[in-house]
Each structure stands twice: as structure tokens, then as C-alpha cells.
Amino acid sequence: MSQVLVLPVVLPFAVAxxxxxxxxxxxEQNRIGMAGSLxxxxxxxxxxxxxxxxxxxxVQVGGWEAPFGITLAADHLSAVMVMVxxxxxxxxxxxxxxxxxxxxxxxxxxxxxxxxxxxxxxxFLTGDLxxxxxxxxxxxxxxxxxxxxxxxxRQFDGGVKYVMINLFATLLFITGVGLLYGMTGTLNLxxxxxxxxxxxxxxxxxxxxxxxxxxxGIKAGLFPLFFWLPASYHTPPAAVSAILAGLxxxxxVYALIxxxxxxFIFDVAYTHGLLLIAAVATMxxxxxxxxxxxxxxxxxxxxxxxxxxxxxxxxxxxxxxxLAGAVFFLLHNMIVKSNLFLISGISARISxxxxxxxxxxxxxxxxxxALLFFVSAFSLAGFPPLSGFWAKLILIxxxxxxxxxxxxxxxxxxxxxxxxxxxxxxxxxxxxxxxxADSGDSMGEGGQPDMWMLLPVSGLxxxxxxxxxxxxxxxxVAERAAHELSxxxxxxxxxxxxx
Amino acid sequence: xxxxxxxxxGIVAAASVYLMLxxxxxxxxxxxxxxxxxxxxxxxxxxxxxxxRPPLIPxxxxxxxxxxxxxxxxxxxxxxxxxxxxxxxxVFILFYRTYQALGTVDTExxxxxxxxxxxxxxxxxxxxxxxxxxxREGAE
Numbered sequence: 001m002s003q004v005l006v007l008p009v010v011l012p013f014a015v016a017x018x019x020x021x022x023x024x025x026x027x028e029q030n031r032i033g034m035a036g037s038l039x040x041x042x043x044x045x046x047x048x049x050x051x052x053x054x055x056x057x058x059v060q061v062g063g064w065e066a067p068f069g070i071t072l073a074a075d076h077l078s079a080v081m082v083m084v085x086x087x088x089x090x091x092x093x094x095x096x097x098x099x100x101x102x103x104x105x106x107x108x109x110x111x112x113x114x115x116x117x118x119x120x121x122x123x124f125l126t127g128d129l130x131x132x133x134x135x136x137x138x139x140x141x142x143x144x145x146x147x148x149x150x151x152x153x154r155q156f157d158g159g160v161k162y163v164m165i166n167l168f169a170t171l172l173f174i175t176g177v178g179l180l181y182g183m184t185g186t187l188n189l190x191x192x193x194x195x196x197x198x199x200x201x202x203x204x205x206x207x208x209x210x211x212x213x214x215x216x217g218i219k220a221g222l223f224p225l226f227f228w229l230p231a232s233y234h235t236p237p238a239a240v241s242a243i244l245a246g247l248x249x250x251x252x253v254y255a256l257i258x259x260x261x262x263x264f265i266f267d268v269a270y271t272h273g274l275l276l277i278a279a280v281a282t283m284x285x286x287x288x289x290x291x292x293x294x295x296x297x298x299x300x301x302x303x304x305x306x307x308x309x310x311x312x313x314x315x316x317x318x319x320x321x322x323l324a325g326a327v328f329f330l331l332h333n334m335i336v337k338s339n340l341f342l343i344s345g346i347s348a349r350i351s352x353x354x355x356x357x358x359x360x361x362x363x364x365x366x367x368x369x370a371l372l373f374f375v376s377a378f379s380l381a382g383f384p385p386l387s388g389f390w391a392k393l394i395l396i397x398x399x400x401x402x403x404x405x406x407x408x409x410x411x412x413x414x415x416x417x418x419x420x421x422x423x424x425x426x427x428x429x430x431x432x433x434x435x436x437a438d439s440g441d442s443m444g445e446g447g448q449p450d451m452w453m454l455l456p457v458s459g460l461x462x463x464x465x466x467x468x469x470x471x472x473x474x475x476x477v478a479e480r481a482a483h484e485l486s487x488x489x490x491x492x493x494x495x496x497x498x499x
Numbered sequence: 500x501x502x503x504x505x506x507x508x509g510i511v512a513a514a515s516v517y518l519m520l521x522x523x524x525x526x527x528x529x530x531x532x533x534x535x536x537x538x539x540x541x542x543x544x545x546x547x548x549x550x551x552r553p554p555l556i557p558x559x560x561x562x563x564x565x566x567x568x569x570x571x572x573x574x575x576x577x578x579x580x581x582x583x584x585x586x587x588x589x590v591f592i593l594f595y596r597t598y599q600a601l602g603t604v605d606t607e608x609x610x611x612x613x614x615x616x617x618x619x620x621x622x623x624x625x626x627x628x629x630x631x632x633x634x635r636e637g638a639e
Binding site: 130137140148159164174177 | 519524531547572575578579582586589590593596597
């Protein structure tokens, strides 16, 4: 029973240890990485099925009763996030077989990747604020390592900025934890929900909420705290970019959703009003910022910022429909965004560059890759019937129902502007003739994408199509997650029992 | 006592922010150390100070008799110190390698990762240079 909750966190660490053992043998390390990710996906699927069937699952580690012990809890939101994490982990593990060269493997690529997955799952499953901090640190340290594992100049440069701002965010987070503990005397999230209601000093509580908002805002890449993101995400190998882009900012969004639906709901007009302004500003700056870039992955990086805005918009509106939209958007965006980064890696493999001006002709030379990009990119832009369309539709509808017309209008306009960026990549990298063909250069310095690259990318693209064509079941899960988020009592009851 | 410590935390935090914003990697590290300590002190104080009452349970008793010092913040700080130490060692190595690779500790002149938008290809050359050196470094 309890293993279901513990295994998604523990298994990646076991895989990391095994992969570390085979550090000097790249082939074995790859096999362990892939097998470990497959097992992780299986374990997370079991957890997801269990949550979908029986409702919220909790474990009190070490047998200490909540709120004193360490609580692991999985509601629908956590289960969905863990599940998507496992899917991305598997896709990137397979992709790495082709994308990551043996030098990086010897530096400990797969151990870092799996520690990252374990840390992310831990952050999604913990029911304790201090443990959330610890999992954030685990995840950060692994991501620091992954970001600079190639030891290129660019990576050091991007890595330094990434490390600096993220360390600062972590310090803010732990400051908030300390202050909140000082006011309530508890760290268990469910218990905090109850304890916060008895705090008299509402002004101080509001200040602490702002500290958490800033800390997670930096992690999530919220306006105006996102500058580290486009400065660093385009520097590591494509596989690393993909997993960082798919997971890290989303953990920040998850933490925001968790805290601002469970703990800081004493003054929704203030906290969520602030979030609404930040969300709309984030959507616009992200999408407008992307217009100036001509590098495949930098455009995608800046777009992460824009899409984080959509997710936070769902949280800020704080109606059940909007929360369902946020969860659906997370689910859709994590898959699509990672996949676009993986595809950028394929196009770089073919032409030897990420620069749009030097890319070209991929549509003629690699129809299948073009098709995969088409599906993912236009899903991101929100074209029906792809997954992004439903995600945006729900959020826009929620915005209209909540009377937030400006936010709804912003969501529509930003969606259109996203199309501009995606058509820019499509036109430059895929549609226009290859720049090398004019000057007589032979096309392609790198070579051809192999099965290890195409398999995970096709898988993720198929998943996008399935979510788009059969949105029903996914929507139902999102709605159930939203129901739990808008009724915190369910979560509190599950963690604390009958109290 | 709490008030004095609160002022101390404020001063240390202000100094750390000053150091971190100075645009120099070495100063940033010192700022980071100070900030970590300021936060640890804050957690310590937020557990309330109860001097001369250790949280010990006497023999033949199930729970401590009377009010005792809060032991939880100290456990939290210990965890935070350990994590902070790990991060600090990583930051030291990262900054040292960055200095080796880029030849500067001034964050304003670090523009390798973001230079290519004016001139496509500039970043690519950086890539090739770095790739040329990476096998040697990988062999270290």
C-alpha cells in the first residue's frame, strides 16, 4: 500500500546509484537509464490508477502521525504531475542514447537525470513544506549539474546565472518557511491550512504569502522574475534542455498552485489578484520577447515564460473551471514543450546548428520530422483539434465566466502571437530552402536522426494528438484535480484523518 | 533577545544582498554565505527562544515536564546547513571553472551565452572552441 507512494520517489535514486556504478561504461549506463525510466513510468502509472480509483493516497513515513511525521500525499494533481514526469523521463532517457555523447555519460549524465526525476517526484508528492524545500534542493542540485555537464563556455555562463538566481529563490523560500512556522507552529501542509485560519496578524501573513509568491515566481519564471530562463535553457544538449523545460518551471507552478489553493486562501482578492496581474504580464512579455530571437531553442525558452503565464492565470482566476484549465494546460504543455526541445535537437543533428538563419529545407529533406514539429508547434499555438486548443479554450472560458475579460482577451491575443513564433520557426527551419543549397555546400554537417531520437519524439507527438482528439478522459482528471483543489477539506481530511 | 537577533538578521541580510548585487562572483559567494546564515538565524528565532530549558524528558516520564525549548527549528537548521554546505561547495567549483573557462569573475562581462542574436554564428564559434577543449577536460 505505502510502496505505491514511496516508489516513485525512491526508484529514481536507486536507478541513479546503479547508473553511477556503470559510469565508465556508456552502453550499460544508457540501458540502466532506459530500463529505470520504464520501471518508473510503471510505478507512477500504478500510483495514478490508485489515486483515480480510490481518491487521495497518503503515507506517514516512519509511522509518526500527521502533522508530526513526514507526510507523502498524492491527490489528482500530484498523480497527474508525477505521471507526466515519468513519461518525459522515459522519452528523454531514450533520446539521450543518441543525443548525449559518451564524454557526458562518463561525467555522470544518467545519475543526474534520475536524481532530478526523483527530486521532482518528491516535490510533487510531499505533504510537508520543509520537505518541499528539501526536494527543491535535490532537484536544483541535479539540474545545476545537468546544465553544465558538457563543460562548454556557454554552459558555464548560462549556468552561473541560473545557479545565482535559483539559490536566491531557494533562500527566499526557506525564509518563508521559517516565518510561517514561527506564526503557526506547523509545517504540514494540511495542518497549515487549519492553522493559518487562527493567525490574527493577517498583514504579516500576507507578507509571507508574497515571499512565497516571489520564491516560486522565480522558479516558475513569472514576470518580472524570468530573465534567468532564456539566459540558460538553450546552452545544454537538447535532451537536457527538454527535461529542464518540461519539468523545472512546472514544479514552481505546482508549488504555487498547492500553496495558493491550500494555505494562502485567507485573502484571495489580494494574493490571487496579484497573481492575475503577474500572469497576464508574463504571458505578454514571454510571447513578445520571443519575437526578437532567431535561435530555435531561445524562442522555445522564452515561450516557456509565456505559457507559465497561462497556468498561473488558471490559478489566479481560482474558479473550479479555471483550476481544471490550469491542470490541463500543465499536462499538455509539459509534453509539448519537451517535445519541441527534442525536435530542435533533431534539426540541429541534421544541420549542425540551432540558428534559424542557417537552418532550412527540413521539410523537403525530412518530411516526418516536419510533421512531428507541425503537430507539437501548432498544439502549442492552440490550433484545434490539438491539445493546446482545449487547454486555452477552458482557460478563456473560465476567464469570461469569472468576469476577467482583460485576462481572457490576453489569453486569445497571446495565443495568436504564439502562432507567429511557431510559424517563424516553421518558415525558417522547415519551409525555406536550405541556405547551404544555394552556396553549393552539402546539406547537413551532423548526420541523420536515428531511431533513438525519432521514437520518443513520435511517442510524445502521438500523445499530444491523443489528448487533442480524445480530450474527455484527460479533462475529467483535470476536473477532479480542480475539485480537490477548490475543496481543501478533502485534502486535509485525507492527510489528518478524522480530526 | 529576539529583538536584538531580529536586527542582527536584518543587518546580515542587507550586507548579503549588497554583496550579491555587486556583480562579482567572489563577492556573490560571500553574500550567499551571509544570506544562508541570516536565514538560519531567522528560523532559529521563529521557533522562539527559551533559554536554560533543554527539551529533555526526565526518567519515568512520557513527556517533558513544563515548557521546554523548541527542538524542531534546530533540526530544520541542521538540514538547511547541510544542504547549504553542499550547494556552497558546488557553487565554489562552478565559479572556479567558470573563471577558468571565461577568464573573468565580472558578471557584466559574461555574455557568451547571449551574444549570438546580433551576429549569428558567433555563438557557434564559441561552441567549437569549447568542444575543442572539452575532451581534455573530460579526461581530467
